[in-house]
Amino acid sequence: MTFQRDNAAFEDWLRDQCDVVEDDLVYKHERMQKDAFTFLRATFFRWARRIEKLCPKLEDAPAVLSVGDLHIENYGTWRDAEGRLVWGINDFDEAAVIPYPFDLVRLATSARLAPKAQADNRVAAATILEGYREGLANPAPSLLDEQESWMRPFVVCSDEERRDFWDEVKDYPDAEPPAEVVSALKESLPEGFKIKRYASRRKGGGGLGRPRFVVIAKWNGGKIVREAKALVPSAWHWAHETRGKPRFLDLARKGFRAPDPHLALSDGDGYIIRRIAPDQRKIDLSNRSGPRLRLDLLWAQGFDLGAVHAAKRSAQEAIADDLPKRKDDWLYEAAKTAAEDVQEDFDEWKKVRLPL
Structure with a gap:
């Protein structure tokens, strides 16, 4: 099936799952x-449909609770219950x-496709895999006040970014959320709050x-x-x-995490509730400069993924048994194949869409 048809079918499915904001589509x-x-980030549904056909030697690997839509910008900072700054x-x-390898393949593919990618693709894949092995064997959260303090200069929010955040909040258009959402949002606020307004947000x-x-x-x-x-x-279920x-919460809160205490689901599990703040944000890795810094962060991203996959002991043991059986360059080769497929879909999309 062509990308165009998959995209249309997925969006029809999405409309059955929630009240889609058509302007955002x-x-x-x-x-x-x-x-x-950017195309890769927006099209996990297509990845889920294609990846097993593209990498058939990986589909028989142990299946574990996985992130799915993993990429180099699906990492960020938050504050845990102790107020510690956490990254992951x-x-x-x-x-x-x-199957666990597909999280690794998607991460390596995103690093390969990043507009300002600097590291050699083979080295990047090897670095991610090295970090992953360490995270799987010795899982732990990445605490920026302790062992991962080297990250702080690159992820801590600057004064300019704080001003930009509040300017963005000021520009959010007013909205009237459904009653269940209003109730959940109010419940998430600390005692003594005073509502200023409700708004909608376009992000992601x-x-x-x-x-x-x-x-x-x-x-x-x-x-x-x-x-x-x-x-x-x-x-993945659609595909x-x-x-x-x-x-969502099975990975966000369990295992070797220092979870965000503000992260919750509304009654009925229809909405994710979270704190939004200048120091609680995604990190734009594609804009970071310096090959060594980039490799350090890719290693850390692999490490955190390993810690996520290790949340269940049986999964950790199954992966640890399977991983050594893979050829040395398996991740590099799989990411290369996947990136070429994404590029083909992107080229198709560009041809049939009107120019920006």
Whole structure:
């Protein structure tokens, strides 16, 4: 099936799962014309449909609860219950039980397609895999106040970024969330809050089209923000025509994590509720400079993925048994094949879409 048909079929399925924001889908279609990396971020549904055909030697690997839509910009910072600054994977919308290598392949593919990629592709794949092995064997959260303090200069929010954040919040358009969302957002706020307004928010790549609402409130002399984003089953289930429930919290809170205490699901599990703040954000790795820094971060990304996959002891043992059986260059070769397929889909999309 062509990408165009898969895209249309997936969007029809999405409309059955939530009240799609059609203008956001139009915006998503425009963003998908930017480059192959942005296109990859927006099209996990196509990846889920294609990856087993592209990499048949990996489909028999142990299937574990996986991130699914993993890429180099699906990492960021948050504060845990102790107020510590934590870095790691921070979006599990597409979590599903998937052969474990496919998370690694998608991460390496995204590094390969990043517009400002600097590291040699073979070295990048080897570095990700090295970090992954360490994270699988010795899983732990990445705490920026302790062992991972070297990251702080590259991920801590600058004064300019803080101003940009609040300017963006000011520009969020007013909205009237459904009653269940209003209730969930209010419940997420600390005692003594005063609601200033509700708004909608357009953010993300593959999640564009799902309703997002925010509440901006006043508390103890300053503004605080919470977001509610519609949660639907993983596109892995769409691609494989299976039934499945969202597994977001199963990865976000369990295992070797220092979880975000503000992260929750609304009653009925229809929306993800989270804190939005300048120091709680995704990291734009594709814009980082310096080959050595890039490799260090790729190693750390592999490490955190290993820690996520190690959350269940049986999964950790199955992967540890399977991984040594793979050829040395398996990740490099798989990412190369996957990247070429993404590029073909991107080229097709560019041909049939009007120019930006």
